[in-house]
Amino acid sequence: MYSNLLTYPLRLGTLALALSMGTSAVALAQAAQSEGLPPAERSYQPFWAKRVTGYLKAADGTELRYSVLLPKAEGKFPVLVRYSGYDSGSIGGAAYLGDNETFSVTTDKQLVEQGYAVMGVQARGTGCSQGTFDFLGPQYGTDGRDAIEFAASQSWSDGNIGMFGWSWAGMSQLMTAEEQPKHLKAIAPGMVLGDARGDSWAPGGVPNQEFTTTWHWFVDQRWEAVKASANAENDERCLKQVAENQGKVVATSLMYNMIRHPLRDEWVQQRSAPRDRAARIKVPVLSMQAWQDEAVMAREGYYQERLDPKQLWMVQASGGHNLYESERFRKKLVAFLDHFVKGQSNGFEKTPRVEVWQETVAENREGRHGANETAHPTWTIERDSFPIKPKAVTFALSENGQLIENGKGSGAPDGYNYPIPGPEVNTFLKDHAWGPQHPIWREGSLAYTSAPLTRDLLTYGTASADIWLTTFLSPDADLQVTVTEVRPDGQEVFVQRGWLRMSARKLDEARSTPLRPWLLDTPDAIQPMLPNVPALGRMEIPPFSHAFRKGSKLRIWIDAPSRTGGYGFNYFSITSRNSVVHDDAHPSQLVLGELTGIAVPSALPACDTLLKQPCRPDPLK
Structure with a gap:
């Protein structure tokens, strides 16, 4: 919808008159300067x-x-x-x-x-x-x-x-x-x-x-x-x-x-x-x-x-x-x-x-x-045809911030203070870039990271972050999940983000798949959270395709929504202590689509060369 946020005023005055007269490029530049505009x-x-x-x-x-x-x-x-x-x-x-x-x-x-x-x-x-x-x-x-x-x-x-x-x-x-x-x-x-x-x-x-x-x-x-x-x-x-x-x-x-x-x-x-x-x-x-x-x-x-x-x-x-x-x-x-x-x-x-x-x-x-x-x-x-159908690969959330491929989670729930937003990314004021971390981000976010990958993992399509969550004396919470790649050189690359209001978590079961939860998203489907009762929220992460190379790590961050591009969220604001549960009875997981049989170029792209996929030093290193 924004085609471009122009960085100069749009009252053209003399410039418009010069253009209408078929004036030369030099004269156009002079007209622009006379209007107080930067050179066109x-x-x-x-x-x-x-x-x-x-x-x-x-x-x-x-x-x-x-x-x-x-x-x-x-x-x-x-x-x-x-x-x-x-x-x-x-x-x-x-x-x-x-x-x-x-x-x-x-x-x-x-x-x-x-x-x-x-x-x-x-x-x-x-x-x-x-x-x-x-x-x-x-x-x-x-x-x-x-x-x-x-x-x-x-x-x-x-x-x-x-x-x-x-x-x-x-x-x-x-x-x-x-x-x-x-x-x-x-x-x-x-x-x-x-x-x-x-x-x-x-x-x-x-x-x-x-x-x-x-x-x-x-x-x-x-x-x-x-x-x-x-x-x-x-x-x-x-x-x-x-x-x-x-x-x-x-x-x-x-x-x-x-x-x-x-x-x-x-x-x-x-x-x-x-x-x-x-x-x-x-x-x-x-x-x-x-x-x-x-x-x-x-x-x-x-x-x-x-x-x-x-x-x-x-x-x-x-x-x-x-x-x-x-x-x-x-x-x-x-x-x-x-x-x-x-x-x-x-x-x-x-x-x-x-x-x-x-x-x-x-x-x-x-x-x-x-x-x-x-x-x-x-x-x-x-x-030669659409849709392309990837296979589902699952990473379980587990204790000590682990993300375990084809595994099971274990350990006590992980708590974080809510709502503390995650870092901004790709905003119009700081485009192609990460924004700063919140001053108390360590208390307000959770991170789960895989072991170094033993193969190239080429993802494609939507993903599902299936999060079992509890809240303390709050009827709702908004989640943000950020998918990143942690490279062997210690840089973290932005891949994709998704969001979920827990009260909107009810699914259309007929249309939902392991890779794409489909919210009913109707007034009658609203389900408030109950205090300290785990509830499963399946978050749809919008489509993406990214090559996680052998030796890199896959990571997800969980926190409150933050500015992403032109999106700025009115998140549920009652403070709470939230916990992510990841035991046998509550298998929190990330489900990705994987394309196999495709040769991924071995060289890692230079940091900050990929459009809208900025790097930052790994905050957890």
């Missing part, structure tokens, strides 16, 4: 033959802003639609040319040069589109359908329409395709919320209200970019609509709705539509998913499992939210679109269905785009 990382000259802007009518008459960039060629063109509530309806404007754009101007440029018309559509109630903002509400999909059919009917369109983009522009693709517009040929969604509550608003039942609050701020900033372009174009209609939308959006914002809807009620359940209705998608899909995604997490509601596998291609990668910008991925994206939207016989349909990027690195981490555009895997795994 990039600027663009128009790379299209013609820009078409206007408003299309949704079925109920609501008018949605659009902007189209047409290639430098004659005739009609296949059209690629990016549809979101950020600034998509203003692509090609002054802010866009100054790289003040939520998504990737460079990707748009390549697609236009490849002969596509790139069309941005603004969601209702956002930017300068009419209507009322309703994130992932029912009209989001039907509006998308209307936009696709509008694009197909235009004089510059050849009637073949695709969709692309990530985050909000990925969710729009799912909801649009579920409405089955006649002229939609293919979609390429990345980094989505398939089930908004389970993926983001309350993963494991733990409220994540910081994200929805700060996201509201981010959306408002993106509309400032819309205003900058409209000012440069003297577009009074757009400016008036943006002001109206900004004035009324708070009442329908996620910030407010998370307070109004703290549990999975009917309103919240509607926002799982991208996942729940995914079986209605009948066009080819290229899905991109990032394991350490700091904005929407890697879970994505598991919508891909509801698609026709014959119509699905996937890229799964270690790394973060904006990995869709990767030039390596862009090659696959263009080949996919060329085949299914243009109709080229390029052999894409014969390519592997699943490509798993292992140990993603980047040559350039400077600026907004560098780390993502140059991102690429160190090595890959490919498969």
